[in-house]
Amino acid sequence: MDVVTTASPSAPAPDAAALHDSAFLRACRREPVEHTPVWFMRQAGRSLPEYRKVREGISMLDSCARPDLVAEITMQPVRRYGVDAAIFYSDIVVPLKAIGVDLDIVPGVGPVVAEPFASRADLDRLPELTAADVPYVSDAVRLLVAELGATPLIGFAGAPYTLASYLVEGGPSKNHERTKALMYGDPELWHALAGRLAAIAGAFLRVQVEAGASAVQLFDSWVGALPLADYRELVQPHSAAVLDAVADLGVPRIHFGVGTGELLGAMGEAGADVVGVDFRVALDEASRRVGPQRAVQGNLDPALLFAPAPVLERRVRATVEAGRRAPGHVFNLGHGVPPNADPAVLSRVVELVQGAG
Numbered sequence: 001m002d003v004v005t006t007a008s009p010s011a012p013a014p015d016a017a018a019l020h021d022s023a024f025l026r027a028c029r030r031e032p033v034e035h036t037p038v039w040f041m042r043q044a045g046r047s048l049p050e051y052r053k054v055r056e057g058i059s060m061l062d063s064c065a066r067p068d069l070v071a072e073i074t075m076q077p078v079r080r081y082g083v084d085a086a087i088f089y090s091d092i093v094v095p096l097k098a099i100g101v102d103l104d105i106v107p108g109v110g111p112v113v114a115e116p117f118a119s120r121a122d123l124d125r126l127p128e129l130t131a132a133d134v135p136y137v138s139d140a141v142r143l144l145v146a147e148l149g150a151t152p153l154i155g156f157a158g159a160p161y162t163l164a165s166y167l168v169e170g171g172p173s174k175n176h177e178r179t180k181a182l183m184y185g186d187p188e189l190w191h192a193l194a195g196r197l198a199a200i201a202g203a204f205l206r207v208q209v210e211a212g213a214s215a216v217q218l219f220d221s222w223v224g225a226l227p228l229a230d231y232r233e234l235v236q237p238h239s240a241a242v243l244d245a246v247a248d249l250g251v252p253r254i255h256f257g258v259g260t261g262e263l264l265g266a267m268g269e270a271g272a273d274v275v276g277v278d279f280r281v282a283l284d285e286a287s288r289r290v291g292p293q294r295a296v297q298g299n300l301d302p303a304l305l306f307a308p309a310p311v312l313e314r315r316v317r318a319t320v321e322a323g324r325r326a327p328g329h330v331f332n333l334g335h336g337v338p339p340n341a342d343p344a345v346l347s348r349v350v351e352l353v354q355g356a357g
């Protein structure tokens with residue numbers, strides 16, 4: 001590990017040992033922890049006034065290509081909340097943009113693709129991704145690892161199904177009709193598309209880990225739209241390929257989706273060390289579905305951030321308690337921090353989780 005230190009080269013870098021022993025990485029490895037580690041999906045972003053300030057006049061995608069801004073935005077929630085892990089500030093569509101797909105992230109909407117994927121010829125628009133396509137990602141990760149010290153950095157990528165849903169629909173969609181029509185109607189083309197996206201996502205994860213990220217999360221946010229049998233046949237092999245792309249690097253791999261109660265076991269089998277759980281399945285039950293050889297991450301309903309303080313507190317404590325019965329537990333929300341969440345409430349959640357006696 002490249003940790004800059006003034007000590008002699010033979011002395012172990014103090015940060016490297018503390019990082020390896022951090023509550024987050026220990027929980028991912030299902031080792032005992034002194035406190036349940038906590039971080040939040042979308043902990044960086046519009047809920048933070050300091051984020052809105054640095055983003056003024058800069059588009060989302062432009063900000064993702066500036067290592068100084070990426071590092072600053074990634075650090076903001078770490079400084080403010082003292083969370084147990086940082087999540088790299090970027091977006092699931094950044095690698096697609098980097099290989100030349102014409103897309104934008106429209107505020108309040110999400111990723112919008114100029115020419116949606118429709119036929120075999122469109123595969124040519126999805127070449128492989130190399131580290132040279134995303135130099136700003138490696139640079140930002142290196143800046144962050146130096147600044148974070150013993151706090152782990154989580155790298156991430158979008159999984160093939162979720163990425164395909166944006167590419168095929170051309171933007172966010174409720175029911176993914178075009179994506180499913182392609183998947184069910186032309187499975188051969190679907191597998192070719194998902195295979196390309198798996199290679200891109202796997203390469204994107206590798207770039208982040210090779211630059212120093214300590215863990216990765218594969219976001220298959222929208223895969224809960226599929227029944228188990230179709231998931232196994234049409235999606236799982238491709239998500240497994242993404243996770244396998246970093247298997248030799250020895251970092252914990254988290255696999256998350258929304259509405260995936262029926263898929264939790266299969267998502268674990270795709271090669272995850274930790275399975276992310278949304279708020280629809282109780283954490284104990286989720287852990288049972290995931291099995292004893294994997295940790296779980298989750299799963300407080302983000303809506304509870306708007307509930308009266310005693311209600312929130314009770315739910316946070318119950319989630320920590322349920323997590324203690326799992327082989328390993330990383331506290332998180334069941335999905336991302338809502339843009340209108342009150343940062344003071346998130347601070348209180350961190351305090352409760354880390355201090356829960």
Ligand SMILES: Cc1c2[nH]c(c1CCC(=O)O)Cc1[nH]c(c(CCC(=O)O)c1C)Cc1[nH]c(c(CCC(=O)O)c1C)Cc1[nH]c(c(C)c1CCC(=O)O)C2
Nearest residue numbers: 041042043044045089090091092107108109110219221336
């Ligand atoms: C589906 C998905 C996307 N992007 C992502 C997912 C998977 C996670 C999930 O399920 O929520 C992943 C993502 N996007 C972003 C992060 C980084 C940091 C973090 O989690 O703190 C991560 C991990 C930043 C972002 N990505 C986006 C923002 C907001 C843009 C802004 O602030 O202008 C941020 C901070 C934009 C984005 N990008 C996407 C959406 C749906 C949106 C929201 C659109 C909106 O409401 O404006 C696609």
